[in-house]
Amino acid sequence: MRNIDLDSLEIFRAVAREGGVVRAAAHLNRVQSNVTTRIKQLEERLGVALFRRQGRSLVLTAEGHSLLVHAERLLRLADEAESEIKAGPARGPFRLGSLESTAGSRMPAILSRYHALHPGVVIELSTGTTGALVQRVLDYRIEAAFVSEPFTAPQLNALPVFEEELVLITARGHAPVTRAADLGRSTLLAFAQGCSYRKRLEDWFGAANVLPERVLEFASYPAIIACVAAGTGCAIAPRSVLDSLRAAGDVAIHDLPARVRDNRTHLIWNGAASPALERLIELLQVRERKASAARRRVAATA
Numbered sequence: 001m002r003n004i005d006l007d008s009l010e011i012f013r014a015v016a017r018e019g020g021v022v023r024a025a026a027h028l029n030r031v032q033s034n035v036t037t038r039i040k041q042l043e044e045r046l047g048v049a050l051f052r053r054q055g056r057s058l059v060l061t062a063e064g065h066s067l068l069v070h071a072e073r074l075l076r077l078a079d080e081a082e083s084e085i086k087a088g089p090a091r092g093p094f095r096l097g098s099l100e101s102t103a104g105s106r107m108p109a110i111l112s113r114y115h116a117l118h119p120g121v122v123i124e125l126s127t128g129t130t131g132a133l134v135q136r137v138l139d140y141r142i143e144a145a146f147v148s149e150p151f152t153a154p155q156l157n158a159l160p161v162f163e164e165e166l167v168l169i170t171a172r173g174h175a176p177v178t179r180a181a182d183l184g185r186s187t188l189l190a191f192a193q194g195c196s197y198r199k200r201l202e203d204w205f206g207a208a209n210v211l212p213e214r215v216l217e218f219a220s221y222p223a224i225i226a227c228v229a230a231g232t233g234c235a236i237a238p239r240s241v242l243d244s245l246r247a248a249g250d251v252a253i254h255d256l257p258a259r260v261r262d263n264r265t266h267l268i269w270n271g272a273a274s275p276a277l278e279r280l281i282e283l284l285q286v287r288e289r290k291a292s293a294a295r296r297r298v299a300a301t302a
Contacts, residue, residue, distance in 0.1 A: 004045065006078055009071040011038045012050065016068050019057040072140035076274065091120030094276040097133040097145030098125060100191070100220060101237070102265055105244040106146075106162055114283055121276045131194025137270050144269040144277050148196045153268060161284050162265035164238040166197060168254040171231040177254040180208035187233030188212040189224045197263070201236040204260050225251060238263070 014024040015035065025032040043050050050064035060068060079092050098107055103125065111123060126142065133145040134153050148164065168177055170186075177183060183205075190198040205212060216233065218224045222245060224235050229250040236256070242248045255261065267284065269277055 004042065006075065008038055008042050009075060011035055012042055013068065013071050013075065015039060015051065015058060016060055016064065019059070021058070068141075069139045076140060076143060079274070091118075092122065092276065093124055094121050094274070094280075095124045095126070095142040096280075097136055097142045097147075098127055099130065099133070099146055099148060099265070100127045101164075101197075101241045102146045102148075102162070103127050104221065105238065105240040106265070110283065110287070114280060117283070118276070118279050121279070129191055129194035130196040134268065137268055140270060143274060144267055144280070146265055146267055148265050149263055150196055150199065151266075151268075156268045156270055157273075158266045158268045159281065159284070160264045161267050161288070164240060164263040164265055166200065166236055166256055166261050166263050167239050167242070168201075168234060168256055169225070169228050169237055169242070169251040170234045170254065171229060172250070172252050173231075174234075174252050177234075180205050180210040183210065183212075183234055185211065185213040188215045189218060189227055189233045189235040190215060191219070192217050197236050197238075200260050200263070204257070221245065222247075236260075 011024070011028065011030075014028050015021060018024040018027055021032050021035050021039070025035045028035065039050065046063070046067070048063040049061050050067060051058040052061055053059075107125070111125075114121070114123070126136075128136070130147040130151050133142070133147050134151055134156070136142045137145050137156060138153065146161070170177065170183075175182065188198075188201065188205075190201070202212075212233075216227070218227070221237060221241050224237070225242070225245065225247045227233070228235050229247075239253075242251075242253070267281070273281060
C-alpha cells in the first residue's frame, strides 16, 4: 500500500532545499510545528532517518538523498499532469540550469522572450558546471539544463542550441600564443572540476606535455577576466562572454586550435518534456531557423 502523499513530499523537499524547518515553514506558509510533525510522520512511515543535524542546519542522510531524487520526479510529474489536464497555457515553476557563460551571454534575450510568451511560467534558474548540471538533471533536481561539450549522458535527451567559439585569454602584454608550450608553466584560472571548457584546455595542455603551475578556481567570468587582466594567469572563455561583458579590450585574445575552439551548447532533459519545457524547445527551434535563414542570406550575397 502506498503511504507517501505528494503533500508530504513537498514539505520534505522544502526542508531539504532550505536546510531547516524554520525557513521551509516560511517558504510553504505553514507553521513550524506542522512541518516538523509531517517530517517525523514521513520518517516513521519509511522507518529511516531522512535528516541529521549539522550545526544549526538539517542535512540529508543517504536515505534522504535517495528519497529526494524520487520526490523531485514525482512532484514534477504531478505538476505536468495538472497542466495538461487543465489544457491551458504553460504555467507553474520551471527549474532550469545553465552554464555561467550561457546565463550571462545567451539567456537574457531568450528568457525575456519566453516570459513575454508564457507569463504563467516562473523560471527558477540555477548555474553550475556541465558535470554538476548533468547530475542535477539525472537526479530530477532540475528539469533541463544548458551544458557544453564534452559531456556524457546517453540516457538524456539533448538538443544542440548554440555554437560557441572558445578563445584563450592572457594579460595584454603577453607574447602571442600559437601552441600550449608558449604558455610555459602559467597559472590556469578556471571554474571547478566538471567545467567542460576547463577540460578542453587541460587536454590541450596535456597533449603538449605542458603542466600549468597551478589552477585557481573561480565562480564567475568577471572574476576570471579581472584576474587574467591583472596578470595572474591564463583562461579559456567563449568569445560571446567577452562581448557581453565588453571585456575584449581588457585582455589579449589568442585563437585556439579548431578541436579546442569549436564548441556547442546543448539543452538536455530527462524523460518526457513538460509543457513549460516544450515551449522553451519551440522557442529555441524558431530562433535557430531564423539564424539559419540569416546565414543563408549572408552566404548568398557574399
